Amino acid sequence: MKSYQAKLHWISYWKAGILMIIGFIGVPFFIIGIMLGRLFDILGIISIIFTLIFLMGLFRFMYLKSIKIYLSDNYLTISGGVLGKWCTNIEVEKIEGCFVNQSLLGLKLGFGTVQIYTQGGKELSLYIKDPNKLTQLLKGGAK
Incomplete structure:
Protein backbone atom coordinates (compact mmCIF):
# COMPACT_ATOMS: atom_id res chain seq x y z
CA MET A 1 0.00 0.00 0.00
CA LEU A 64 -7.59 22.55 12.37
CA LYS A 65 -5.35 23.62 9.45
CA SER A 66 -2.35 22.11 11.24
CA ILE A 67 -3.87 18.61 11.59
CA LYS A 68 -2.30 16.04 9.26
CA ILE A 69 -3.54 12.46 8.91
CA TYR A 70 -1.24 9.99 7.15
CA LEU A 71 -1.64 6.28 6.54
CA SER A 72 1.44 4.28 5.55
CA ASP A 73 2.01 0.54 5.31
CA ASN A 74 2.55 0.16 9.05
CA TYR A 75 1.25 3.28 10.81
CA LEU A 76 -1.64 5.67 11.01
CA THR A 77 -0.06 8.99 11.99
CA ILE A 78 -2.05 11.98 13.18
CA SER A 79 -0.23 15.20 14.04
CA GLY A 80 -1.03 18.83 14.62
CA GLY A 81 -0.67 21.81 16.88
CA VAL A 82 -0.35 25.58 16.76
CA LEU A 83 1.79 26.69 19.68
CA GLY A 84 3.13 23.21 20.39
CA LYS A 85 3.16 20.06 18.31
CA TRP A 86 1.67 16.65 19.05
CA CYS A 87 1.82 13.39 17.14
CA THR A 88 0.06 10.04 17.51
CA ASN A 89 1.33 6.92 15.75
CA ILE A 90 -0.90 3.86 15.72
CA GLU A 91 0.30 0.58 14.31
CA VAL A 92 -2.14 -0.60 11.66
CA GLU A 93 -1.92 -4.14 13.05
CA LYS A 94 -3.16 -2.92 16.45
CA ILE A 95 -6.32 -1.36 15.05
CA GLU A 96 -9.24 -3.54 16.13
CA GLY A 97 -12.03 -1.76 14.34
CA CYS A 98 -13.25 1.26 12.46
CA PHE A 99 -16.67 2.84 12.54
CA VAL A 100 -17.88 5.38 9.98
CA ASN A 101 -20.69 7.77 10.85
CA GLN A 102 -22.19 9.91 8.10
CA SER A 103 -25.28 12.08 8.40
CA LEU A 104 -27.50 12.78 5.41
CA LEU A 105 -25.61 16.05 4.89
CA GLY A 106 -22.34 14.14 5.20
CA LEU A 107 -23.42 11.66 2.55
CA LYS A 108 -24.34 14.48 0.16
CA LEU A 109 -21.19 16.55 0.79
CA GLY A 110 -18.75 13.65 1.20
CA PHE A 111 -17.64 13.90 4.83
CA GLY A 112 -18.05 11.91 8.01
CA THR A 113 -16.55 10.81 11.28
CA VAL A 114 -14.22 7.82 11.47
CA GLN A 115 -13.81 6.26 14.90
CA ILE A 116 -10.78 4.02 15.28
CA TYR A 117 -10.51 1.49 18.10
CA THR A 118 -7.14 0.01 19.08
CA GLN A 119 -6.03 -2.90 21.24
CA GLY A 120 -4.87 -0.55 23.97
CA GLY A 121 -8.39 0.76 24.42
CA LYS A 122 -7.61 4.04 22.70
CA GLU A 123 -10.31 5.60 20.58
CA LEU A 124 -9.76 8.28 17.95
CA SER A 125 -12.49 10.24 16.25
CA LEU A 126 -11.59 11.92 12.95
CA TYR A 127 -13.90 14.28 11.03
CA ILE A 128 -12.63 13.90 7.46
CA LYS A 129 -13.40 14.07 3.78
CA ASP A 130 -14.17 10.66 2.19
CA PRO A 131 -14.15 8.59 5.42
CA ASN A 132 -14.96 5.34 3.62
CA LYS A 133 -11.69 5.42 1.68
CA LEU A 134 -9.63 5.66 4.88
CA THR A 135 -11.65 2.83 6.44
CA GLN A 136 -11.18 0.61 3.38
CA LEU A 137 -7.44 1.27 3.36
CA LEU A 138 -7.21 0.50 7.09
CA LYS A 139 -9.09 -2.77 6.65
CA GLY A 140 -6.91 -3.67 3.68
CA GLY A 141 -3.72 -2.82 5.55
CA ALA A 142 -4.66 -4.80 8.65
CA LYS A 143 -4.95 -8.08 6.71
Missing part, protein backbone atom coordinates in the same frame (compact mmCIF):
# COMPACT_ATOMS: atom_id res chain seq x y z
CA LYS A 2 1.26 3.46 -0.82
CA SER A 3 0.97 6.24 1.72
CA TYR A 4 -2.35 8.04 1.90
CA GLN A 5 -3.17 11.44 3.38
CA ALA A 6 -6.69 12.04 4.65
CA LYS A 7 -7.93 15.62 4.66
CA LEU A 8 -10.31 17.39 6.97
CA HIS A 9 -13.49 18.36 5.16
CA TRP A 10 -14.24 22.07 4.81
CA ILE A 11 -17.29 21.65 7.05
CA SER A 12 -14.87 21.01 9.94
CA TYR A 13 -14.10 24.72 9.92
CA TRP A 14 -17.65 26.02 10.35
CA LYS A 15 -17.40 26.62 14.12
CA ALA A 16 -14.16 28.55 13.69
CA GLY A 17 -15.70 30.57 10.87
CA ILE A 18 -18.78 31.49 12.90
CA LEU A 19 -16.62 32.55 15.87
CA MET A 20 -14.43 34.71 13.62
CA ILE A 21 -17.42 36.36 11.92
CA ILE A 22 -19.15 37.13 15.23
CA GLY A 23 -15.93 38.23 16.85
CA PHE A 24 -14.93 40.45 13.94
CA ILE A 25 -17.75 42.82 14.94
CA GLY A 26 -15.76 43.84 18.00
CA VAL A 27 -12.32 44.23 16.41
CA PRO A 28 -12.87 47.75 14.93
CA PHE A 29 -14.39 48.94 18.20
CA PHE A 30 -11.43 47.45 20.06
CA ILE A 31 -8.97 49.36 17.84
CA ILE A 32 -10.97 52.60 18.19
CA GLY A 33 -11.15 52.07 21.95
CA ILE A 34 -7.36 51.74 22.13
CA MET A 35 -6.85 54.91 20.05
CA LEU A 36 -9.32 56.92 22.15
CA GLY A 37 -8.17 55.43 25.44
CA ARG A 38 -11.71 54.29 26.29
CA LEU A 39 -11.16 50.57 26.53
CA PHE A 40 -12.70 50.12 29.96
CA ASP A 41 -16.14 51.63 29.53
CA ILE A 42 -19.06 49.33 28.66
CA LEU A 43 -18.49 49.45 24.88
CA GLY A 44 -14.78 48.84 25.37
CA ILE A 45 -15.43 45.76 27.49
CA ILE A 46 -17.93 44.43 24.95
CA SER A 47 -15.38 45.02 22.17
CA ILE A 48 -12.75 43.13 24.20
CA ILE A 49 -15.15 40.18 24.55
CA PHE A 50 -15.90 40.14 20.81
CA THR A 51 -12.19 40.42 20.00
CA LEU A 52 -11.47 37.43 22.25
CA ILE A 53 -14.20 35.48 20.44
CA PHE A 54 -12.51 36.38 17.14
CA LEU A 55 -9.14 35.20 18.46
CA MET A 56 -10.69 31.92 19.69
CA GLY A 57 -12.07 31.30 16.20
CA LEU A 58 -8.75 32.19 14.58
CA PHE A 59 -6.86 29.85 16.92
CA ARG A 60 -9.34 27.02 16.21
CA PHE A 61 -8.97 27.59 12.47
CA MET A 62 -5.16 27.48 12.68
CA TYR A 63 -5.35 24.35 14.87
Whole structure:
Protein backbone atom coordinates (compact mmCIF):
# COMPACT_ATOMS: atom_id res chain seq x y z
CA MET A 1 0.00 0.00 0.00
CA LYS A 2 1.26 3.46 -0.82
CA SER A 3 0.97 6.24 1.72
CA TYR A 4 -2.35 8.04 1.90
CA GLN A 5 -3.17 11.44 3.38
CA ALA A 6 -6.69 12.04 4.65
CA LYS A 7 -7.93 15.62 4.66
CA LEU A 8 -10.31 17.39 6.97
CA HIS A 9 -13.49 18.36 5.16
CA TRP A 10 -14.24 22.07 4.81
CA ILE A 11 -17.29 21.65 7.05
CA SER A 12 -14.87 21.01 9.94
CA TYR A 13 -14.10 24.72 9.92
CA TRP A 14 -17.65 26.02 10.35
CA LYS A 15 -17.40 26.62 14.12
CA ALA A 16 -14.16 28.55 13.69
CA GLY A 17 -15.70 30.57 10.87
CA ILE A 18 -18.78 31.49 12.90
CA LEU A 19 -16.62 32.55 15.87
CA MET A 20 -14.43 34.71 13.62
CA ILE A 21 -17.42 36.36 11.92
CA ILE A 22 -19.15 37.13 15.23
CA GLY A 23 -15.93 38.23 16.85
CA PHE A 24 -14.93 40.45 13.94
CA ILE A 25 -17.75 42.82 14.94
CA GLY A 26 -15.76 43.84 18.00
CA VAL A 27 -12.32 44.23 16.41
CA PRO A 28 -12.87 47.75 14.93
CA PHE A 29 -14.39 48.94 18.20
CA PHE A 30 -11.43 47.45 20.06
CA ILE A 31 -8.97 49.36 17.84
CA ILE A 32 -10.97 52.60 18.19
CA GLY A 33 -11.15 52.07 21.95
CA ILE A 34 -7.36 51.74 22.13
CA MET A 35 -6.85 54.91 20.05
CA LEU A 36 -9.32 56.92 22.15
CA GLY A 37 -8.17 55.43 25.44
CA ARG A 38 -11.71 54.29 26.29
CA LEU A 39 -11.16 50.57 26.53
CA PHE A 40 -12.70 50.12 29.96
CA ASP A 41 -16.14 51.63 29.53
CA ILE A 42 -19.06 49.33 28.66
CA LEU A 43 -18.49 49.45 24.88
CA GLY A 44 -14.78 48.84 25.37
CA ILE A 45 -15.43 45.76 27.49
CA ILE A 46 -17.93 44.43 24.95
CA SER A 47 -15.38 45.02 22.17
CA ILE A 48 -12.75 43.13 24.20
CA ILE A 49 -15.15 40.18 24.55
CA PHE A 50 -15.90 40.14 20.81
CA THR A 51 -12.19 40.42 20.00
CA LEU A 52 -11.47 37.43 22.25
CA ILE A 53 -14.20 35.48 20.44
CA PHE A 54 -12.51 36.38 17.14
CA LEU A 55 -9.14 35.20 18.46
CA MET A 56 -10.69 31.92 19.69
CA GLY A 57 -12.07 31.30 16.20
CA LEU A 58 -8.75 32.19 14.58
CA PHE A 59 -6.86 29.85 16.92
CA ARG A 60 -9.34 27.02 16.21
CA PHE A 61 -8.97 27.59 12.47
CA MET A 62 -5.16 27.48 12.68
CA TYR A 63 -5.35 24.35 14.87
CA LEU A 64 -7.59 22.55 12.37
CA LYS A 65 -5.35 23.62 9.45
CA SER A 66 -2.35 22.11 11.24
CA ILE A 67 -3.87 18.61 11.59
CA LYS A 68 -2.30 16.04 9.26
CA ILE A 69 -3.54 12.46 8.91
CA TYR A 70 -1.24 9.99 7.15
CA LEU A 71 -1.64 6.28 6.54
CA SER A 72 1.44 4.28 5.55
CA ASP A 73 2.01 0.54 5.31
CA ASN A 74 2.55 0.16 9.05
CA TYR A 75 1.25 3.28 10.81
CA LEU A 76 -1.64 5.67 11.01
CA THR A 77 -0.06 8.99 11.99
CA ILE A 78 -2.05 11.98 13.18
CA SER A 79 -0.23 15.20 14.04
CA GLY A 80 -1.03 18.83 14.62
CA GLY A 81 -0.67 21.81 16.88
CA VAL A 82 -0.35 25.58 16.76
CA LEU A 83 1.79 26.69 19.68
CA GLY A 84 3.13 23.21 20.39
CA LYS A 85 3.16 20.06 18.31
CA TRP A 86 1.67 16.65 19.05
CA CYS A 87 1.82 13.39 17.14
CA THR A 88 0.06 10.04 17.51
CA ASN A 89 1.33 6.92 15.75
CA ILE A 90 -0.90 3.86 15.72
CA GLU A 91 0.30 0.58 14.31
CA VAL A 92 -2.14 -0.60 11.66
CA GLU A 93 -1.92 -4.14 13.05
CA LYS A 94 -3.16 -2.92 16.45
CA ILE A 95 -6.32 -1.36 15.05
CA GLU A 96 -9.24 -3.54 16.13
CA GLY A 97 -12.03 -1.76 14.34
CA CYS A 98 -13.25 1.26 12.46
CA PHE A 99 -16.67 2.84 12.54
CA VAL A 100 -17.88 5.38 9.98
CA ASN A 101 -20.69 7.77 10.85
CA GLN A 102 -22.19 9.91 8.10
CA SER A 103 -25.28 12.08 8.40
CA LEU A 104 -27.50 12.78 5.41
CA LEU A 105 -25.61 16.05 4.89
CA GLY A 106 -22.34 14.14 5.20
CA LEU A 107 -23.42 11.66 2.55
CA LYS A 108 -24.34 14.48 0.16
CA LEU A 109 -21.19 16.55 0.79
CA GLY A 110 -18.75 13.65 1.20
CA PHE A 111 -17.64 13.90 4.83
CA GLY A 112 -18.05 11.91 8.01
CA THR A 113 -16.55 10.81 11.28
CA VAL A 114 -14.22 7.82 11.47
CA GLN A 115 -13.81 6.26 14.90
CA ILE A 116 -10.78 4.02 15.28
CA TYR A 117 -10.51 1.49 18.10
CA THR A 118 -7.14 0.01 19.08
CA GLN A 119 -6.03 -2.90 21.24
CA GLY A 120 -4.87 -0.55 23.97
CA GLY A 121 -8.39 0.76 24.42
CA LYS A 122 -7.61 4.04 22.70
CA GLU A 123 -10.31 5.60 20.58
CA LEU A 124 -9.76 8.28 17.95
CA SER A 125 -12.49 10.24 16.25
CA LEU A 126 -11.59 11.92 12.95
CA TYR A 127 -13.90 14.28 11.03
CA ILE A 128 -12.63 13.90 7.46
CA LYS A 129 -13.40 14.07 3.78
CA ASP A 130 -14.17 10.66 2.19
CA PRO A 131 -14.15 8.59 5.42
CA ASN A 132 -14.96 5.34 3.62
CA LYS A 133 -11.69 5.42 1.68
CA LEU A 134 -9.63 5.66 4.88
CA THR A 135 -11.65 2.83 6.44
CA GLN A 136 -11.18 0.61 3.38
CA LEU A 137 -7.44 1.27 3.36
CA LEU A 138 -7.21 0.50 7.09
CA LYS A 139 -9.09 -2.77 6.65
CA GLY A 140 -6.91 -3.67 3.68
CA GLY A 141 -3.72 -2.82 5.55
CA ALA A 142 -4.66 -4.80 8.65
CA LYS A 143 -4.95 -8.08 6.71
